[in-house]
Amino acid sequence: MLLSELLDTAVIDVDGERLGTIVDVRFRRGPRHRDHEGDLELIALIVSPHSRQSMYGYERGRVNGPAVVARVIEWLHRRSRLIPWECVQRVDDDAVVLGVRAPQIPLNVRRGIPDPAHGGTPAA
Amino acid sequence: MRRARTPQHPLGWYQDPDGRGVDARLHLLDRQMLDRADVPISTVDDIEIDGVEVGEAVDHERPPVVAAILVGAAVLPRVFGGSMPRSRWDRIEWRHVRRLGTVVRIDAAADDLDATWLERWIRDRVIARIPGGRHAPE
Amino acid sequence: MKKLFAVALGILTAIGGFVDIGDLVTNAVVGSRFGMGLAWVVLIGIVGICVYADMSGRVAAVSGRATFEVIRERLGPRAGLANLTASFLINLLTLTAEIGGIALALQLAAGVGPGMWIPVALFAVWIVVWRTKFSIMENVAGLLGLCLIVFVVALFLLNPDWGTLATQAVQPWTETSGHPLSYWYFAVALFGAAMTPYEVFFFSSGAVEEGWTAKDLSTERANVFIGFPLGGILSIAIAACASVVLLPKAIEVTSLSQIVLPVAEAGGQLALAFAIVGILAATFGAALETTLSSGYTLAQFFGWSWGKFRRPAQAARFHLSMIICLLIGGGILATGVDPVAVTEISVVFSAVALPLTYFPILVVANDPEYMGDAVNGRLRNGLAVVFLAVILVAAVAAIPLLIITGMGS
Numbered sequence: 001m002l003l004s005e006l007l008d009t010a011v012i013d014v015d016g017e018r019l020g021t022i023v024d025v026r027f028r029r030g031p032r033h034r035d036h037e038g039d040l041e042l043i044a045l046i047v048s049p050h051s052r053q054s055m056y057g058y059e060r061g062r063v064n065g066p067a068v069v070a071r072v073i074e075w076l077h078r079r080s081r082l083i084p085w086e087c088v089q090r091v092d093d094d095a096v097v098l099g100v101r102a103p104q105i106p107l108n109v110r111r112g113i114p115d116p117a118h119g120g121t122p123a124a
Numbered sequence: 125m126r127r128a129r130t131p132q133h134p135l136g137w138y139q140d141p142d143g144r145g146v147d148a149r150l151h152l153l154d155r156q157m158l159d160r161a162d163v164p165i166s167t168v169d170d171i172e173i174d175g176v177e178v179g180e181a182v183d184h185e186r187p188p189v190v191a192a193i194l195v196g197a198a199v200l201p202r203v204f205g206g207s208m209p210r211s212r213w214d215r216i217e218w219r220h221v222r223r224l225g226t227v228v229r230i231d232a233a234a235d236d237l238d239a240t241w242l243e244r245w246i247r248d249r250v251i252a253r254i255p256g257g258r259h260a261p262e
Numbered sequence: 263m264k265k266l267f268a269v270a271l272g273i274l275t276a277i278g279g280f281v282d283i284g285d286l287v288t289n290a291v292v293g294s295r296f297g298m299g300l301a302w303v304v305l306i307g308i309v310g311i312c313v314y315a316d317m318s319g320r321v322a323a324v325s326g327r328a329t330f331e332v333i334r335e336r337l338g339p340r341a342g343l344a345n346l347t348a349s350f351l352i353n354l355l356t357l358t359a360e361i362g363g364i365a366l367a368l369q370l371a372a373g374v375g376p377g378m379w380i381p382v383a384l385f386a387v388w389i390v391v392w393r394t395k396f397s398i399m400e401n402v403a404g405l406l407g408l409c410l411i412v413f414v415v416a417l418f419l420l421n422p423d424w425g426t427l428a429t430q431a432v433q434p435w436t437e438t439s440g441h442p443l444s445y446w447y448f449a450v451a452l453f454g455a456a457m458t459p460y461e462v463f464f465f466s467s468g469a470v471e472e473g474w475t476a477k478d479l480s481t482e483r484a485n486v487f488i489g490f491p492l493g494g495i496l497s498i499a500i501a502a503c504a505s506v507v508l509l510p511k512a513i514e515v516t517s518l519s520q521i522v523l524p525v526a527e528a529g530g531q532l533a534l535a536f537a538i539v540g541i542l543a544a545t546f547g548a549a550l551e552t553t554l555s556s557g558y559t560l561a562q563f564f565g566w567s568w569g570k571f572r573r574p575a576q577a578a579r580f581h582l583s584m585i586i587c588l589l590i591g592g593g594i595l596a597t598g599v600d601p602v603a604v605t606e607i608s609v610v611f612s613a614v615a616l617p618l619t620y621f622p623i624l625v626v627a628n629d630p631e632y633m634g635d636a637v638n639g640r641l642r643n644g645l646a647v648v649f650l651a652v653i654l655v656a657a658v659a660a661i662p663l664l665i666i667t668g669m670g671s
Contacts, residue, residue, distance in 0.1 A: 001178055002171065002173070003153070003170055003172075004202055004207075005207070006173075024148060025148045026140065026146070026147050027147075027190065028144050028145055028146070029144045029145075035231065036219060036221055036222050037218070037221045037224055039189045040146055041189055042176075042187050042188040042189070043138060043145075043187065044138045053149065053338065055149060055150055056625050057625075060140075062629070063629050065628040065637065065643050066643035066646065068647055084131040084138055085187060086128065086130070087128055087129075087130070088182050089127070089181060090180065091177075091179070091180075092178065092179060093178060093179070099129070100128050100130050103130075103135055105138050107139075108139075109141060113136055153338075154338060154339065155335060156327070156331055157565065163567050163572075164565055164566060164567045164568065165565070166565040167565035195565075202338075203339045225631075227326075227327075242579070243567065243578055244578075246578040246582055247575050247578035251581055254392075254574075256393050256574070257573070257574045258573060261393055261396075261570055261571075261573075262393065262395060
């Protein structure tokens with residue numbers, strides 16, 4: 001499968017609710033081999049209800065300045081969230097369907113995880 | 125075959141607190157690829173992922189991994205839409221990637237890769253035919 | 263002399279931004295119509311290009327990434343392609359004008375018609391791009407272009423009424439001929455010309471050509487803060503000379519001979535010779551800058567191997583694309599169209615290219631992944647954001663003004 005087949009695809013939650021579109025895909029670097037990079041494992045999808053992409057890094061907490069620009073872009077992407085890959089049941093042509101309810105994980109690492117008592121994550 | 129299940133890691137882990145995360149669109153796509161001698165090869169135009177197929181249920185036994193970087197005409201579907209058939213993919217296997225940073229360094233010589241055929245073709249057919257083309261500037 | 267060579271890149275870049283053929287004509291026209299009333303725009307333009315050229319130079323030195331690579335990475339393929347199209351067209355149209363300008367300057371020198379000089383100019387530009395070392399190219403073109411300092415000298419020799427000039431500069435409304443919208447059209451055009459994207463494409467790629475690293479940041483700064491103000495001073499001097507000599511006589515600027523008229527009046531044949539050499543070097547330097555920028559933008563967008571530091575055989579597509587651009591430029595000139603009028607149209611494409619160029623530079627200059635410790639400080643960011651706002655305003659106003667004023671007439 002190609003990355004471009006995942007990008008800009010809709011994500012449907014377990015109960016049929018549309019969560020948004022995939023704007024990016026998060027991998028994690030495995031341990032490095034002696035002279036080449038370790039494997040990149042797919043760990044999460046970055047989903048936005050507005051399908052706004054950003055290739056600037058402000059909304060993920062990686063770039064801070066200028067303050068004006070950072071605030072505007074973070075505000076534009078305030079509802080972007082991470083969907084762990086383990087929640088995905090199947091990938092179709094036009095949508096990615098989840099098998100369990102997706103937990104609320106804000107994209108921006110500076111935002112904490114919402115308390116499960118307030119309807120964030122399901123019980124393990 | 126492992127089906128979809130609740131996240132196995134603490135939720136904060138997915139926010140990449142230790143910086144080992146690589147977001148494909150932000151960090152990989154459209155980045156420059158350099159060869160062993162720092163000669164530009166191409167941009168990263170798409171990424172081939174192994175372990176999940178469109179139309180099938182996902183097997184969560186193992187997470188999907190990046191198999192190869194696609195270059196060349198692969199950029200066209202991203203600009204204009206549509207998709208490109210598998211036989212037309214120009215691939216550079218992931219095991220050739222030496223280091224990821226602001227550029228992607230490939231552990232090979234540009235001339236040895238299939239994907240750089242167009243540069244070699246123009247070099248041999250056009251540039252080498254013009255006097256002085258093979259010489260360093262002075 | 264060696265110190266002067268160290269800032270040759272900045273000087274050559276500034277020449278393309280402030281005193282290329284389009285600017286020579288525009289500054290003379292502005293001086294002959296508005297006096298010094300638009301000098302403040304040039305000053306703002308100088309600050310703006312200094313801020314952003316410095317940022318693009320720092321990014322290139324610290325991370326090794328030239329500006330159009332940064333644009334491609336931050337805007338993605340679609341918006342990046344839009345920028346590439348606009349920037350490429352600006353480059354091509356300006357390149358065409360510069361080749362025409364070289365021919366006009368040779369006509370001024372030799373007295374015979376411009377047409378025959380066009381193939382000579384094309385070949386000369388190509389052979390320098392093909393074979394000459396980058397450092398030799400920038401040293402010769404940059405420093406010969408400084409002959410335009412004769413305009414500053416001429417201004418003093420003309421013994422003008424400094425009071426009048428100052429009044430015109432500080433109170434622009436005292437000397438307006440024509441519709442006030444024409445004034446603002448020229449203001450936007452001058453600002454757009456001062457901040458044309460190919461200046462940062464060339465400067466950042468030149469930084470890579472020179473092999474600058476994080477240790478060379480002070481050299482990079484010197485290039486910016488000496489080169490661009492110098493270019494701006496030259497363009498103001500040209501406007502001032504036109505204001506002193508052409509404005510009182512209501513002489514309309516339609517050819518190069520009117521632009522050099524003040525210099526001839528002030529200093530005779532010797533000064534005229536310097537002016538012609540300066541104009542020839544400036545248009546030739548600008549032709550080199552725009553040709554190389556065409557190559558740089560295409561190569562950096564598509565990820566090709568590029569750079570004059572490589573043998574042409576090692577940067578085949580880069581050199582082929584520049585050859586094709588030169589041929590297209592020659593073709594456009596062969597149709598007999600006025601090359602300078604053609605660059606006026608490129609103001610339209612600047613409206614798209616300017617914001618799409620400068621925003622990615624600002625973002626990457628703040629990204630620790632590229633810059634490490636050398637990310638922008640508060641002052642740089644503050645100035646950059648202010649100028650980004652000005653750029654957006656200018657970009658939005660450019661096309662309506664162009665249409666309403668009919669290119670300033």
